[in-house]
Amino acid sequence: MAISFDKGFELHAQGVLLRAERAEVIAGNIANADTPGYKAKGMDFQKAMQQAAQQQQMGMSRTNSKHFDVRTELNNNVDFRIPDQPDTGDGNTVDVQVERNLYLENSLEYQAGVQFLNGKIKALQKVISGGR
Amino acid sequence: MSLFNVFNITGSGMSAQSMRLNTTASNIANADSVSSSIDETYRARHPVFAAAMQKAAAGQEGNAGVQVLGIVESNKPLNIEYAPDHPMADNEGYIYKPNVNVIEEMTNMISASRSYQTNVQLAESAKNMLNKTLLLGQK
Secondary structure: OOOOHHHHHOOHHHHHHHHHHHHHHHHHHHHOOOOOOOOOEEEOHHHHHHHHHHOOOOEOOOOOOOOOOOEOOOHHHEEEOOOOOOOOOOOOOOOHHHHHHHHHHHHHHHHHHHHHHHHHHHHHHHHHHOOO | OHHHHHHHHHHHHHHHHHHHHHHHHHHHHOOOOOEOOOOOOOOOEEEEEEEEOHHHHOOOOOOOEEEEEEEEEOOOOOEEEEOOOOOOOOOOOEEEEOOOOHHHHHHHHHHHHHHHHHHHHHHHHHHHHHHHHHOOOOO
């Protein structure tokens, strides 16, 4: 049986990539915490992960900037958050405290994912070197 | 690499907030500048923020940074005072003071500096995440 890195790393590789994307979404929310009319966005991580597991990200490659972005995944599961309070006065729905905690959580989970990957790599290295 | 985009986003946040701090400093510094005509009087300045959708134009989903559209002057009425003894008084004895609300500016300053700090912390933790990733697979 050949060693397959894809199988060896399981879903951790995709998980880390999705976490990085989620960090970007949350950073966008926090940067726009004072922008009037900005609506906070969030990522449905469970759905994104399921799609990654089923490898549904088939799409057409864009070779020209005028091409449309055709992908089967829907907006990469990024959607608007439902705000806790109906109106803050300027139409902004970012709750900085919530976003900061989510960012922290996401960053820790990212690091956990990287650590899992590290473990997998070490195991593979051991297999390749025959335990020496 | 989307983690590098976090730096762009937090960077745009930091520059927008520092712009806000700049206008606040200018407003507070000029809060007591007296002038002798309505046209020459300093007016409170505030930046206008908007979400920058550069990535939306590139066909990707828009995780936008923040952008300063411009700086607007407040339309609030000026503080006109009757002070005939004042050296800057006009022919009718009035002096004109800016429409700066110092209390409002102070709270603005605190809000801006907190938002700036939040953006710095985000960049810091994104840096840590990238550092961990760079060390992936090393002993």
